Amino acid sequence: HCAMKRQNVRTLSLVVCTFTYLLIGAAVFDSLESQTEAKRWEFLQVLFTILIIDIGIRIKLCFHAVAVKNNFVKKYNVSTEDYRMIEIVIIENKPHKAGPQWKFAGAFYFATVVLAMIGYGHSTPTTVAGKLFTMCYAMVGIPLGLVMFQSIGERLNKFASVIIRRAKRASGARCTDATEMNLMLATGMLSSIIITTGAAVFSRYEGWSYFDSFYYCFVTLTTIGFGDYVALQNDQALTNKPGYVALSLVFILFGLAVVAASINLLVLRFMTMQAEDAKRDEQDAQN
Amino acid sequence: HCAMKRQNVRTLSLVVCTFTYLLIGAAVFDSLESQTEAKRWEFLQVLFTILIIDIGIRIKLCFHAVAVKNNFVKKYNVSTEDYRMIEIVIIENKPHKAGPQWKFAGAFYFATVVLAMIGYGHSTPTTVAGKLFTMCYAMVGIPLGLVMFQSIGERLNKFASVIIRRAKRASGARCTDATEMNLMLATGMLSSIIITTGAAVFSRYEGWSYFDSFYYCFVTLTTIGFGDYVALQNDQALTNKPGYVALSLVFILFGLAVVAASINLLVLRFMTMQAEDAKRDEQDAQN
Numbered sequence: 267h268c269a270m271k272r273q274n275v276r277t278l279s280l281v282v283c284t285f286t287y288l289l290i291g292a293a294v295f296d297s298l299e300s301q302t303e304a305k306r307w308e309f310l311q312v313l314f315t316i317l318i319i320d321i322g323i324r325i326k327l328c329f330h331a332v333a334v335k336n337n338f339v340k341k342y343n344v345s346t347e348d349y350r351m352i353e354i355v356i357i358e359n360k361p362h363k364a365g366p367q368w369k370f371a372g373a374f375y376f377a378t379v380v381l382a383m384i385g386y387g388h389s390t391p392t393t394v395a396g397k398l399f400t401m402c403y404a405m406v407g408i409p410l411g412l413v414m415f416q417s418i419g420e421r422l423n424k425f426a427s428v429i430i431r432r433a434k435r436a437s438g439a440r441c442t443d444a445t446e447m448n449l450m451l452a453t454g455m456l457s458s459i460i461i462t463t464g465a466a467v468f469s470r471y472e473g474w475s476y477f478d479s480f481y482y483c484f485v486t487l488t489t490i491g492f493g494d495y496v497a498l499q500n501d502q503a504l505t506n507k508p509g510y511v512a513l514s515l516v517f518i519l520f521g522l523a524v525v526a527a528s529i530n531l532l533v534l535r536f537m538t539m540q541a542e543d544a545k546r547d548e549q550d551a552q553n
Numbered sequence: 554h555c556a557m558k559r560q561n562v563r564t565l566s567l568v569v570c571t572f573t574y575l576l577i578g579a580a581v582f583d584s585l586e587s588q589t590e591a592k593r594w595e596f597l598q599v600l601f602t603i604l605i606i607d608i609g610i611r612i613k614l615c616f617h618a619v620a621v622k623n624n625f626v627k628k629y630n631v632s633t634e635d636y637r638m639i640e641i642v643i644i645e646n647k648p649h650k651a652g653p654q655w656k657f658a659g660a661f662y663f664a665t666v667v668l669a670m671i672g673y674g675h676s677t678p679t680t681v682a683g684k685l686f687t688m689c690y691a692m693v694g695i696p697l698g699l700v701m702f703q704s705i706g707e708r709l710n711k712f713a714s715v716i717i718r719r720a721k722r723a724s725g726a727r728c729t730d731a732t733e734m735n736l737m738l739a740t741g742m743l744s745s746i747i748i749t750t751g752a753a754v755f756s757r758y759e760g761w762s763y764f765d766s767f768y769y770c771f772v773t774l775t776t777i778g779f780g781d782y783v784a785l786q787n788d789q790a791l792t793n794k795p796g797y798v799a800l801s802l803v804f805i806l807f808g809l810a811v812v813a814a815s816i817n818l819l820v821l822r823f824m825t826m827q828a829e830d831a832k833r834d835e836q837d838a839q840n
């Protein structure tokens with residue numbers, strides 16, 4: 267089938283285009299934001315040191331504060347460790363824990379997050395040039411990403427329908443057609459497998475509970491991307507764990523393609539319904 | 554035209570459905586999260602008071618810290634006010650400034666942010682029940698939102714094509730058809746008007762620079778939603794400025810519909826192209 271090949275080639279070239287675009291984006295974001303980040307990084311490290319010294323002094327000298335603290339701890343039934351945690355959480359700088367966000371791996375992650383419209387917000391451009399480039403980048407990247415995901419989704423649906431047809435034929439069913447219901451079930455099942463597997467993996471690597479990890483995967487693959495849980499932000503994973511970085515990116519990109527396959531079935535059906543109505547109207551108007 | 558009415562009725566009923574769904578979501582989120590928030594709120598207020606006292610004591614007693622601070626200020630060329638700002642930013646709790654996030658207006662805002670897949674992350678569910686409901690809510694809400702926005706977008710395109718046709722006829726053009734290029738230009742222009750107007754409004758209300766405000770509008774209407782800038786998070790706007798809340802929500806919902814109109818033209822065209830290829834393949838296979 268030559269025509270079949272044409273669609274595969276189109277999908278493949280979209281994937282290549284998107285990856286090239288992500289690489290370019292990563293390089294530009296790196297060059298735009300890395301320097302500012304490095305400066306801020308140094309600044310925060312010094313600030314952090316000062317605050318640690320401050321806390322030390324405070325604990326030694328400030329008896330009044332300790333009294334107030336004890337009172338607080340008693341009244342709200344917080345354990346002393348909890349109070350310590352609160353202090354640390356307030357003072358601790360999250361970027362400190364996550365490591366640099368705009369070195370190549372981080373910049374690539376950011377470009378992916380923009381192109382897929384997830385927008386965690388764990389790192390955002392701080393320079394005017396960075397913000398400007400983000401907008402231009404999204405302007406081209408988002409349609410490119412949409413078309414690519416839809417294209418892969420459509421190929422996945424096609425692939426699923428071929429498999430379903432074969433399975434039906436093998437089982438000797440009377441009707442060997444893959445109905446839309448069958449396809450929806452198939453993509454739904456594939457989505458569930460990806461989310462549950464992804465949740466297990468992230469739960470292990472990020473130290474989240476399985477439920478929280480599932481919530482993270484769901485929020486990511488629906489492209490909501492709250493940013494309350496963000497992968498690759500612990501133990502400087504972006505610089506130290508290239509394998510895990512690759513795994514996370516593959517999870518996001520493949521997962522989105524599968525979700526796109528479901529949405530392709532659902533929304534495309536509505537859109538074509540609406541378009542067909544419009545066409546019929548025009549024909550009615552002409553007659 | 555009876556058929557014309559049918560599509561309008563469908564779009565309108567989708568809008569009504571979506572608003573009802575948002576109202577229900579707001580009510581549930583309010584009941585699930587408000588209590589936990591209120592507790593945390595009280596907790597933070599006490600913590601805040603303690604920290605203010607701590608700072609007062611620190612400033613009076615901790616000469617060593619002052620020396621370190623002065624050294625830091627000199628070395629990094631930070632003004633003393635800047636240092637004060639940093640201290641305040643670290644200690645200040647953002648929710649404190651924004652006011653309660655899960656009272657009805659805030660919960661409605663959150664439901665909108667989920668349904669439109671923006672996901673700023675300015676407030677996220679903290680209870681297990683809240684997270685669970687968010688997932689169920691998104692599962693139905695996102696397809697509903699997608700179909701509604703696409704539906705409004707399609708109606709907008711139809712409306713634009715009618716206007717373009719009339720304008721062409723009035724100007725006595727030879728070809729009175731509204732081409733796809735014309736439509737793209739029209740939706741592109743409408744999008745620009747909405748973003749530039751929106752940027753002006755938010756810049757005024759939120760105290761952002763025009764550029765930052767434009768960046769916010771762009772990031773919102775592309776549904777990236779980083780959350781580095783979030784409207785309605787100042788001066789307890791969610792509780793104190795109902796008019797501004799309504800304006801922001803209308804901006805988001807109408808803006809997204811216009812963007813959906815552009816994407817409808819762009820992506821739908823690619824998707825139907827792909828679908829037509831598939832159909833042709835099948836016909837080829839049958840012959």
Ligand SMILES: [K+]
Pocket residue numbers: 383384385489490491670671672776777778
């Ligand atoms: K998003």
Ligand SMILES: [K+]
Pocket residue numbers: 383384385386387489490491492493670671672673674776777778779780
């Ligand atoms: K987001």
